[in-house]
Structures are given as structure tokens and as C-alpha cells.
Amino acid sequence: MARIGFRSQMGSARRPFAGFLSSLVTRGVDDATWQELEEALILADAGIDTAGALLERLKERAKAEKANDADALLSLLKSQLVDDLGGRNLALSTDGNPAVWLFVGVNGVGKTTTIGKLAAREVRGGRKVVLAAGDTFRAAAAEQLGMWAEKSGAELVRGAEGADSSSVVYDAIEHAAATGVPLVMADTAGRLHTRANLMDELEKIHRVAGKGPGAVAEVLLVIDASTGQNGLVQARRFTESAKLTGVVLTKLDGSAKGGIVLAVQEELDIPVKLVGLGEGIGDLMEFDAAEFAEALFD
Numbered sequence: 001m002a003r004i005g006f007r008s009q010m011g012s013a014r015r016p017f018a019g020f021l022s023s024l025v026t027r028g029v030d031d032a033t034w035q036e037l038e039e040a041l042i043l044a045d046a047g048i049d050t051a052g053a054l055l056e057r058l059k060e061r062a063k064a065e066k067a068n069d070a071d072a073l074l075s076l077l078k079s080q081l082v083d084d085l086g087g088r089n090l091a092l093s094t095d096g097n098p099a100v101w102l103f104v105g106v107n108g109v110g111k112t113t114t115i116g117k118l119a120a121r122e123v124r125g126g127r128k129v130v131l132a133a134g135d136t137f138r139a140a141a142a143e144q145l146g147m148w149a150e151k152s153g154a155e156l157v158r159g160a161e162g163a164d165s166s167s168v169v170y171d172a173i174e175h176a177a178a179t180g181v182p183l184v185m186a187d188t189a190g191r192l193h194t195r196a197n198l199m200d201e202l203e204k205i206h207r208v209a210g211k212g213p214g215a216v217a218e219v220l221l222v223i224d225a226s227t228g229q230n231g232l233v234q235a236r237r238f239t240e241s242a243k244l245t246g247v248v249l250t251k252l253d254g255s256a257k258g259g260i261v262l263a264v265q266e267e268l269d270i271p272v273k274l275v276g277l278g279e280g281i282g283d284l285m286e287f288d289a290a291e292f293a294e295a296l297f298d
Helices: 011-027 031-043 048-065 070-085 111-124 139-152 165-179 196-209 229-242 259-267 289-297
Strands: 099-104 129-133 155-157 183-187 215-224 246-250 272-276 284-286
Touching (some): 011 031, 031 259, 099 111, 099 165, 111 129, 111 246, 111 272, 139 155, 165 183, 165 196
Parallel strands (some): 215 246, 246 272
Antiparallel strands (some): 272 284
């Protein structure tokens, strides 16, 4: 299956930087350049703190390397982004027998779809997968996950509507262990992140999942990239309760501005491991810092 490109799918993410790039080419590097870049980063949903920190690092490098023209500064900016966003272990851990990947996030961010796409990728790679329909509070969640199980070739374990989420996840782990399936992907409830009982439920699922024969290897927060800084608010809240190991950014191909990638990794130090760049079953891919930097400014 052909890999979809970052650049071809991230047209919206480039728009906040259009004015900066135009004036950079026309006028070169001056005091206004830095102000325009900071404003562009903020408009791109990087946030004030993240934008300021990036600019400070970039200014120091530009001074040290005497980057005084448009091409030199743009090259340095891309290099700085790669340094800031790259160098992290993006591999999804398969430790455990079975390994358990928990997916968390509010309703509507594409959590169930992400699980389906990732399950399809794992099955294509030769790994058997069990999907756990742990979002028992949303009537359509189990049906949706069931459709993805059929598409991907994974098994599905579900309970009755309103059943205890942690027990469904535990049953899925037990089933995987008994049948020799090495990987369990568990959907979880996604009610509003401001409701404390949701966080309590996630903590319980994590605790109960760890008591079974397998081990929780990943806790992935799914964020809709088009929600911008609200996505960062969600990430902060989930970080307090869910022991996150990584972030999946969905809908980066839509109206997303891209700066949320910078904000999540700068402010929360949580790696963005996967990004969604389309609606197709093969459009979920590992985050690539170099491709992302090129897509923003090319």
C-alpha cells in the first residue's frame, strides 16, 4: 500500500505561515521577521509559551551560525523543528503476553477509528489482534469497533451495553492469553475530560488490565488535531490520570494548523507517535519530524 505524503495532506497547516514566508523572501531577516514568525506559530496553535521557547532557541542558533538571509533562516527553522520534535522512540511497545494498548480520549476525536486502522496495520504485518470494546457507555461504540474488526481481520470482545469497562478489557486480555494472541487494543469511554468520574474509570481500567496475564504496554491519547489548543487542554487533563506513553493526532490532513504537535511535545513532553492523514484504512502512520517540518514550510 502506497504511503500517503505529509506534504500532500497538510495544506491547511501551511496557511498560518504564508505571510511569514512571503515577507521573509521579500524583505530578508530583520526584527519584524521574528515577530511575524512568532505570530504565525501562535496562529498555528503552537501556543504562546511554545512559540516563545522555539524562537529563543532559533535566535541563538541564527546568531551563532550567522543565518542572515531567507534561505539560511528557513533551513535553520526546519532543522530546529526536527531537533525539537525528533529523536524520540516512536515504536509501540509489544512487551507483555499479551501486550495491551489502551486508547483514551474524549468522544469524537477518532479513537475507535484509530484502533481499527492500527489493528489493520498490525494484522497486515502478521500479528494477531484482539479488540476490546471497553467504551460501554456509548451505544454505537461496540458496533463501530465490530465493523473495524471485520475490516482488519481482528477479533472482537465486547460486553453488554453499560457493562463495567474494566471487566470487558480484562475478559479480552484473558481471551487473548488463552488463544495465543499477542496484542490487545482496548477502546475506552470518552465522555468529557472535565468529568472526574471518567478519569477514575480510566485509572481503574489501567489497574485491572495490569492484574491479568498480560501487561499494559502503551496508553495512547487520541487528539483531534483540528481542535488546536483545546487538544492541549485535553492532553494535560489525561496526563494527570492516564499514565500516557504517547499521543495519536487524528485529522492532521483537515483544518488542523499543525502547531498542536509542537505544543504537546514541548509543554507535556509526550511523544506524538502516530498521525492520521486521511480517511483510508492505511492513512495512519508513524510521525516523522523531518517530513512534518518540510510540510509546514515547503
